[in-house]
Amino acid sequence: MTHALSLQLIRYGGPLAPAWPPIAVALAALIWLPPSHRRLVFVGVIALDTLSNTLQGYASLRTVGYTCVTLSELWIADWMLRRVTPLPLKFARLRDVAVLLSATAVATAIGSVPAALISRAAGGEAFLKSATVWWIGDMLAYVIVTPLTLLLLARNESRTAHRRAFRWWRDAFALSLLMIVGSLVAFRGDALMGVLQAHPYMLSLLTLWATLRFGQLGALWSQIGIASVGISLLLNGESLSLGGVTGGDALVILQVYIGVQALIGLVLATALREQRETAEANAHMLEALSSSEQRLRQSQKMEAIGQLAGGVAHDFNNMLAALLMQLDELRLLKAMPREAIELLRDVETSAQRAVRLTRQLLVFSRQQAMQPSLLDLNLLVRAHVRLLRRVVPTTHRLTVDTTDDALVVSADGGMIEQVLLNLVLNARDALADGGPIMIRTERRTVAATDIAELAAGTYALLAVQDTGMGIAPDNMPRIFEPFFTTKPPGQGTGLGLATAYGIAQQHQGLLRVASTVGVGTTVEVWLPIVADALPDESAQVDLSGAGDSGEHAVTATVLVVEDDPTVSRLLQRVLERDGYQVRAAASGREVLDQWNLYELSVDLVITDLVMPGGVSGTQLAAELRRRAPSLPVVFTSGYDPEFDPSDETMVPGENFIPKPSKAEQILAVVRRQLASRTTAT
Numbered sequence: 305m306t307h308a309l310s311l312q313l314i315r316y317g318g319p320l321a322p323a324w325p326p327i328a329v330a331l332a333a334l335i336w337l338p339p340s341h342r343r344l345v346f347v348g349v350i351a352l353d354t355l356s357n358t359l360q361g362y363a364s365l366r367t368v369g370y371t372c373v374t375l376s377e378l379w380i381a382d383w384m385l386r387r388v389t390p391l392p393l394k395f396a397r398l399r400d401v402a403v404l405l406s407a408t409a410v411a412t413a414i415g416s417v418p419a420a421l422i423s424r425a426a427g428g429e430a431f432l433k434s435a436t437v438w439w440i441g442d443m444l445a446y447v448i449v450t451p452l453t454l455l456l457l458a459r460n461e462s463r464t465a466h467r468r469a470f471r472w473w474r475d476a477f478a479l480s481l482l483m484i485v486g487s488l489v490a491f492r493g494d495a496l497m498g499v500l501q502a503h504p505y506m507l508s509l510l511t512l513w514a515t516l517r518f519g520q521l522g523a524l525w526s527q528i529g530i531a532s533v534g535i536s537l538l539l540n541g542e543s544l545s546l547g548g549v550t551g552g553d554a555l556v557i558l559q560v561y562i563g564v565q566a567l568i569g570l571v572l573a574t575a576l577r578e579q580r581e582t583a584e585a586n587a588h589m590l591e592a593l594s595s596s597e598q599r600l601r602q603s604q605k606m607e608a609i610g611q612l613a614g615g616v617a618h619d620f621n622n623m624l625a626a627l628l629m630q631l632d633e634l635r636l637l638k639a640m641p642r643e644a645i646e647l648l649r650d651v652e653t654s655a656q657r658a659v660r661l662t663r664q665l666l667v668f669s670r671q672q673a674m675q676p677s678l679l680d681l682n683l684l685v686r687a688h689v690r691l692l693r694r695v696v697p698t699t700h701r702l703t704v705d706t707t708d709d710a711l712v713v714s715a716d717g718g719m720i721e722q723v724l725l726n727l728v729l730n731a732r733d734a735l736a737d738g739g740p741i742m743i744r745t746e747r748r749t750v751a752a753t754d755i756a757e758l759a760a761g762t763y764a765l766l767a768v769q770d771t772g773m774g775i776a777p778d779n780m781p782r783i784f785e786p787f788f789t790t791k792p793p794g795q796g797t798g799l800g801l802a803t804a805y806g807i808a809q810q811h812q813g814l815l816r817v818a819s820t821v822g823v824g825t826t827v828e829v830w831l832p833i834v835a836d837a838l839p840d841e842s843a844q845v846d847l848s849g850a851g852d853s854g855e856h857a858v859t860a861t862v863l864v865v866e867d868d869p870t871v872s873r874l875l876q877r878v879l880e881r882d883g884y885q886v887r888a889a890a891s892g893r894e895v896l897d898q899w900n901l902y903e904l905s906v907d908l909v910i911t912d913l914v915m916p917g918g919v920s921g922t923q924l925a926a927e928l929r930r931r932a933p934s935l936p937v938v939f940t941s942g943y944d945p946e947f948d949p950s951d952e953t954m955v956p957g958e959n960f961i962p963k964p965s966k967a968e969q970i971l972a973v974v975r976r977q978l979a980s981r982t983t984a985t
Contacts, residue, residue, distance in 0.1 A: 326353065327374055328445030331408070332453035334382040336392045342382065346375055369422040377415035377442070381408050394458060395451055395520060397578050401570060408446035412439050440556060444563045448531075451570060452524040479514050479522060483529030486510050491537055491544045504546050504561060511565055515573045523569030527562050534558045620662050621942025622868045625964035627655050629874040632967045636881075659964060662942075676811075680838055681711040681720070681764045681831065682745055688721060692728050692743075699738030702728075706745045711764035712835040719807045720766075720831075726800035727768035727827050734772025734825060742769040747833070757814050758830060766829040775819035783817060804829065860907035860978050861885040865895055865924065866940075867915045871963075875910065878967045879974065892919030896927060903932065908977055910961070913941035922950035936977040940965075 326349070333345045353371045384407040385391060393400045420435035490503040507530060514522035534544060538555060546557045631652050634640070689704055696702050724743075731741045746765040750758050775783060782788045784805045801817070804827075808815040811831050819825040862884050866872035869890075876886040887902065889895045892915055895902065909928060913921040925937040939954050940961040954960040961973050 325445060325449050327378065327442060328449030329453055330378055331381055331446065332450045332457070334378060335385060335450070336454060336457050339386075346378070349375060349378065366422060366426040369426075370419060373415050373419045373422070376418075377411045380414055381411035381446075384410065392457075393451075393454055395455060395570075395574055395577075396581060398571065398574050401451075401574050404446065404450065405443075405567075408450075409443060412442045412446070415442070437556060440559050440563070444559050444566070447563055447570065448524050448527050448566045451520065452528070455520055455524070479510075479518065479526065480529055482510055483507075483514075483526050484533055487530045487533035488537075491534055491546070492542070504544075508565065508568075511569050512572075515569045516576075519577060520570060520573040523573045524566060527566040527569065530565070531558075531562050534562070619942070620658070621963040622871055624655055624658055624662065625942070626868070626870040626874055628652070628659075628964045629871075629878060629967060631655065633874070633877060655964075676714045676716055678712055678714055678835065678838055679717050679720075681713055681715075681766060682706040684717060684720060685724065685743060685745060685766070688724060692725070695725070695729060696732050696741065697738065700732055700735055701738075701740045702743070703740065704743045707747060709747065710837050711745055711747060711833060712838055713764050713811070713831045714834045715811050715831060716807075719810070723804040723807050723829060724766070724768070726804050727829075730800050730827070731768055731770035731772065731825070734770050734774075736773070739771050743767070744769070748830070750830075755814065755830075759812075762833045763813070763830045764833050766831070767826055769824065769826040771824040774821040774823055774825055775817070776821055780817070780819070784815075801827075859883060859885075861887065861905050862974065863887050863889065863895070863902055863906045863909045865889045865892060865909065865911035865915070865921070867891055867912060875970070878970055882971050884974070891915050891917035892921065892924035893917035895924060899928075899931065906935065907981070908936050908938065908974065910938045910940060910974070913939055913943065920950075922952045925952065926950075934981065936981050938973055938977055 330345055330349050334342055337345065350371060353367075353374065385393075385403065388407070389400070389403045393404060395401060416435040416438040419438045420429075420431045423429040423434040424431050486507055490507050511523065511526050514526040518525070535558070537544060538558070544554050544558060546554065546561055631648060634648055685704060685706055689702075693702055728741060728743070735741070744765075744767050746767070748763045748765050750760055750763055752760040754760075776790075779788075779790060783801050785802065788802075801815075805815045808829050808831070813829065813831040816828045816830070817825065818828075862879050864872055864875050864879070864886055866875060866888070867890050872888050872890075876888060879886045887906065889898075892911065894917070895909075896919065909925075911921040911924055915921065919927075921939050921941070925939070928935055928937060936959070938959050938961060939952070940963060942963040956962055957969075957973065959973070959977065961970055
């Protein structure tokens with residue numbers, strides 16, 4: 305249709321001048337469609353161009369030549385664009401406008417030469433005039449119709465962009481009406497100076513308003529309105545106030561005028577869009593940087609608190625080790641009153657609670673090693689329902705909803721049980737007057753962009769939900785801080801969520817909390833799923849050493865290297881009561897300096913990992929192995945062995961005694977090491 309309408313203007317410059325809209329639409333199609341569809345575009349151009357010329361009575365060898373030139377021009381422009389920029393063009397940057405104009409200017413300049421030669425050979429038209437008319441007409445198309453078509457296609461893909469571009473239809477209608485009326489007044493105005501008119505240039509104000517109001521679409525659509533009025537006046541035989549005596553000259557001047565207006569509007573609108581999108585991107589970047597900075601500060605804060613908590617737990621474990629060993633010693637006393645025995649049990653119960661507290665501190669500070677195994681999260685939850693019901697009063701209703709399929713994760717079962725218990729206890733305390741507590745499991749698939757803290761993959765979700773008081777927004781940033789609690793004094797340690805958070809991170813997972821005051825709280829633990837089902841059989845290895853029968857016990861001399869005098873004295877008493885000879889040293893440096901006194905008499909060394917004097921337990925072991933390769937070394941510490949910076953392999957129950965430990969566990973490790981040395985010799 306556009307081509308047929310264009311042919312009506314042949315008397316104003318031949319078929320070269322007005323036939324620009326179809327080629328612009330064709331180039332937009334080549335830019336928008338994938339390369340595999342380019343052939344269809346070229347075939348469509350040939351078919352429609354030939355049909356239009358035939359219906360208008362212009363099907364001839366001359367029009368076939370023009371068609372070939374048009375196809376060549378399209379191919380050159382498409383080839384150049386695909387070489388210099390990603391397609392399709394979005395016109396989000398001024399570079400897109402410059403690339404389009406540069407590529408089409410070169411392609412049109414190349415195509416204008418054979419087109420002018422065809423016009424000269426067929427009709428005797430001037431070569432330079434024909435080439436100029438071809439170039440101006442096609443460039444006008446590429447400045448207006450091609451960008452307008454691409455922007456409309458992009459608008460159709462994004463309804464949001466469509467509403468933003470034409471949010472108020474009244475303004476769009478007003479724009480069209482103003483452009484039509486303004487163009488009629490401008491093009492029919494009286495001359496102010498000779499044959500030149502000032503009225504047409506007043507349309508620049510309307511174009512500027514359309515550009516600022518509607519952006520790129522407004523800038524280009526306004527030129528379509530101006531072009532429609534101007535061409536209609538030419539078809540009616542009226543002269544335009546732009547100047548030009550003949551119809552052909554008037555058409556060329558109109559095209560130049562519209563082209564300049566469109567180029568200015570397109571460049572201005574694109575610059576404004578680029579500036580706006582750059583400002584939005586900078587705002588998002590600043591927001592992301594602020595969020596990252598906040599997370600970094602929180603991470604550093606948590607790391608510092610974790611180091612402090614780990615150090616406190618280590619020192620506290622030394623005290624608990626001494627306390628528990630003293631309790632073991634007291635049990636050996638005979639004829640102890642019943643009241644004293646009951647008091648000892650109460651003391652031991654309190655000590656065990658303290659042990660669990662220090663374990664939570666070590667988990668939070670990530671200084672408690674995991675002992676991962678394959679387990680089904682559903683089975684773990686179901687197995688602990690009975691225990692959980694014991695800690696939930698009858699005023700609370702505990703419900704469990706697990707998935708039918710297995711949720712197999714690689715996790716430390718004890719740690720996950722601790723997380724579940726902590727979350728249920730928090731939910732219980734949030735429901736002061738009773739209410740429902742929901743435990744559920746789900747399988748979730750996470751894409752790379754869904755949750756920033758999680759890698760893409762499949763996850764098992766463990767959620768504990770309550771309908772309690774909720775968490776105040778001011779407290780949300782602090783809920784994972786250790787020792788932070790809103791519970792009354794004596795009713796909470798502030799380690800429940802902090803411990804759960806640390807355990808989730810150790811398992812390459814995530815802990816999320818959603819809470820609304822007065823509605824309730826949901827805590828989610830995300831753990832990576834590693835398999836579709838549990839293996840048929842799994843071997844369980846007892847590393848505690850508590851099951852050792854003691855049949856391998858031998859008489860030997862044990863060197864105890866411990867800087868805490870109370871712990872050292874109790875270790876000596878435990879070992880001596882079992883028949884061992886014991887020698888003691890306060891540091892690794894003391895042992896190395898006086899090794900000649902110990903070398904021939906020591907059969908086994910028990911050393912703490914962290915000691916004063918500049919020689920750690922692992923450094924002492926390395927030096928002793930160099931001097932006495934067959935000498936067994938047993939390590940002990942309030943920290944977890946996995947977090948020792950050395951390459952030393954330490955296995956609880958084999959060559960490592962955690963603090964605190966009972967006398968039976970200590971003796972079992974000693975017997976095992978001495979028996980291994982005896983067998984080796």
